[in-house]
Amino acid sequence: MRVVLINPRFRLPIDTRTTPHLGLAYLAAVSERRGDEVVIFDCDVEDRPIQDFIQEFRPHLVGITANTPQVKQAWRTARAIKEVHDVPIVLGGPHVSVLPEESVEKPYVDMVVRGEGEDVWIDISNRVEAFLKDQPTFSTQALMHPENEVFKDCLGLTYKTSDGQVHHNMDRPPIADLDSLPWPAYHLFKMERYTNLQPATDHVDGARSFSILTSRGCPYRCTFCSQSIMPIKWRSRSPENVLEEWRHLVVDLGAEEIGVLDDSANIRVKRLEQLAHLLIENRLNHVPWIFVNGIRANLASKELLALLKQAGLKRVAFGVETGDPDILLSIDKKVDMDTIRQAFKNAKEVGLETIGFFIIGLPGETRETMQRTIDFAIELDPLIANFSMMTPYPGTKVYEIVKRQGRFLINDWEDYVFFDQKARYELGDMTAELVEEMYRKAYRQFYLRPGPIWRRVKTKDFWLNLPRNVRIALRTFFPHKEKTGLRKQIEAEGAI
Numbered sequence: 389m390r391v392v393l394i395n396p397r398f399r400l401p402i403d404t405r406t407t408p409h410l411g412l413a414y415l416a417a418v419s420e421r422r423g424d425e426v427v428i429f430d431c432d433v434e435d436r437p438i439q440d441f442i443q444e445f446r447p448h449l450v451g452i453t454a455n456t457p458q459v460k461q462a463w464r465t466a467r468a469i470k471e472v473h474d475v476p477i478v479l480g481g482p483h484v485s486v487l488p489e490e491s492v493e494k495p496y497v498d499m500v501v502r503g504e505g506e507d508v509w510i511d512i513s514n515r516v517e518a519f520l521k522d523q524p525t526f527s528t529q530a531l532m533h534p535e536n537e538v539f540k541d542c543l544g545l546t547y548k549t550s551d552g553q554v555h556h557n558m559d560r561p562p563i564a565d566l567d568s569l570p571w572p573a574y575h576l577f578k579m580e581r582y583t584n585l586q587p588a589t590d591h592v593d594g595a596r597s598f599s600i601l602t603s604r605g606c607p608y609r610c611t612f613c614s615q616s617i618m619p620i621k622w623r624s625r626s627p628e629n630v631l632e633e634w635r636h637l638v639v640d641l642g643a644e645e646i647g648v649l650d651d652s653a654n655i656r657v658k659r660l661e662q663l664a665h666l667l668i669e670n671r672l673n674h675v676p677w678i679f680v681n682g683i684r685a686n687l688a689s690k691e692l693l694a695l696l697k698q699a700g701l702k703r704v705a706f707g708v709e710t711g712d713p714d715i716l717l718s719i720d721k722k723v724d725m726d727t728i729r730q731a732f733k734n735a736k737e738v739g740l741e742t743i744g745f746f747i748i749g750l751p752g753e754t755r756e757t758m759q760r761t762i763d764f765a766i767e768l769d770p771l772i773a774n775f776s777m778m779t780p781y782p783g784t785k786v787y788e789i790v791k792r793q794g795r796f797l798i799n800d801w802e803d804y805v806f807f808d809q810k811a812r813y814e815l816g817d818m819t820a821e822l823v824e825e826m827y828r829k830a831y832r833q834f835y836l837r838p839g840p841i842w843r844r845v846k847t848k849d850f851w852l853n854l855p856r857n858v859r860i861a862l863r864t865f866f867p868h869k870e871k872t873g874l875r876k877q878i879e880a881e882g883a884i
């Protein structure tokens with residue numbers, strides 16, 4: 389079958405970076421293994437209109453990914469495709485996993501895959517292919533006809549039959565053996581077109597950088613985190629399996645830096661230790677690697693971090709979130725401030741660079757609690773402090789709290805970005821003005837100190853990404869007018 393997987397066009401208002409989509413890379417890999425002819429069409433780097441491509445390729449199945457700020461663009465893309473070609477369209481990704489009905493009710497969306505996608509996507513492909521065999525001519529209407537019951541027992545799927553009825557099948561169990569998955573199909577991306585091969589902190593040393601996912605899920609449930617789309621059960625690949633992909637990235641693809649994208653890579657310390665030993669024994673530790681997302685502070689002993697450093701780890705991140713002990717309790721992070729202090733101390737003592745993630749404007753915050761967060765950031769003094777304004781994503785507990793007790797200041801999914809320096813909600817006495825003021829203060833107080841300025845300008849990364857760094861600094865330190873150019877351009881392509 390011919391299948392196409394699409395990343396709808398969406399870039400952050402401030403950001404011009406583009407990164408290959410790891411979720412699509414995995415889906416493409418399992419499709420290829422199934423024997424499909426697969427195209428990844430990433431609208432962020434393609435220069436031809438999607439309709440032209442679809443008319444030429446004439447796929448049998450289309451998959452579109454969607455996080456929250458991307459979902460409207462996913463709908464526009466689906467509609468544009470249906471205008472030129474009759475094909476079943478499947479949406480997947482974090483946003484639609486939480487609100488599947490919202491998307492499947494659109495006339496141009498046939499199915500929504502909830503959560504982890506590989507097994508459901510292959511199941512859908514098998515069913516579409518089996519259906520196609522009996523059809524002289526294909527029509528989505530027939531495929532989705534209620535009498536045909538093609539998707540009746542396809543777990544993890546929400547779909548619409550052609551009578552307009554929405555069906556919400558049971559959840560699919562998480563993939564039990566992650567080692568059974570093929571490696572992400574990077575060869576299907578136009579790699580030379582991406583500004584960054586790995587998100588977040590690419591070009592740490594001006595290097596060719598790749599991502600790797602060594603585990604999935606997270607057993608914690610912090611109130612602000614959209615992690616809920618993946619199964620609660622944390623699962624990991626075996627160290628040997630990870631090693632083989634690591635070798636492939638270094639030897640075959642020329643990776644000079646690797647970003648580990650796991651949500652919580654250190655849930656099983658023993659596994660990380662084994663991986664570290666394998667990297668050292670196999671002489672792969674000359675390639676620096678970083679934890680892009682936070683690892684758990686309560687499982688970051690000095691011994692573990694020292695071993696990981698020996699295995700090539702260069703930079704470690706911790707989700708600190710807040711400097712107020714009561715707020716820390718309220719967000720269910722299940723860690724205390726002393727443990728966080730110790731984790732930073734351990735990391736610094738073994739010579740690792742550190743990143744701290746902080747949130748400004750959690751429910752219940754006051755000027756004083758936000759100031760405590762800023763003070764805590766200064767006390768921990770990571771190389772990079774990343775402050776985000778609390779953005780309540782659907783599916784999170786914070787979203788429910790704001791829905792019940794607060795006031796949303798946005799009603800458009802496209803505004804659900806936290807890079808934009810605008811408060812997204814108000815709750816009690818916590819006004820937008822206060823949160824925005826404290827957010828700017830956080831960056832000013834943290835970065836406009838001699839230590840951080842000196843440390844930043846000393847890094848190669850700072851000079852390599854100078855225009856972007858200056859843009860971000862200007863936007864962060866000085867109040868700005870919202871950029872509407874990209875929004876207007878996208879809307880001009882067709883309002884939803």
Ligand code: B12
Binds near residue numbers: 454483504
């Ligand atoms: C790396 C990353 C980024 C990178 C790269 C994103 C990319 N191109 O992939 C960068 C830094 C650019 C980024 C940006 C943002 N991100 Co981000 N990001 C992640 C992170 C840490 C890992 C993503 C990943 O690779 N996961 C592993 C792969 C295997 O999973 P996956 O992509 O979800 O795909 C699987 C399923 O979702 C599903 N699936 C996905 N698409 C499809 C499509 C079909 C057809 C099917 C069948 C299935 C399917 O199947 C896949 C395989 O199992 C996740 C956290 C997480 N654990 O996922 C957050 C996460 C996805 N990001 C999030 C957010 C909020 C953002 C931003 C909006 C933040 C902001 N700055 O405002 C921006 C949006 C930018 C944009 N342009 O869209 C949220 C999404 C919440 C939501 N409701 O949308 C997450 C879940 C983090 C969190 N815990 O809150 N992000």
Ligand code: SF4
Binds near residue numbers: 606608610613651652
């Ligand atoms: S913030 Fe980190 S620890 Fe908390 S639920 Fe999300 S991924 Fe897990």
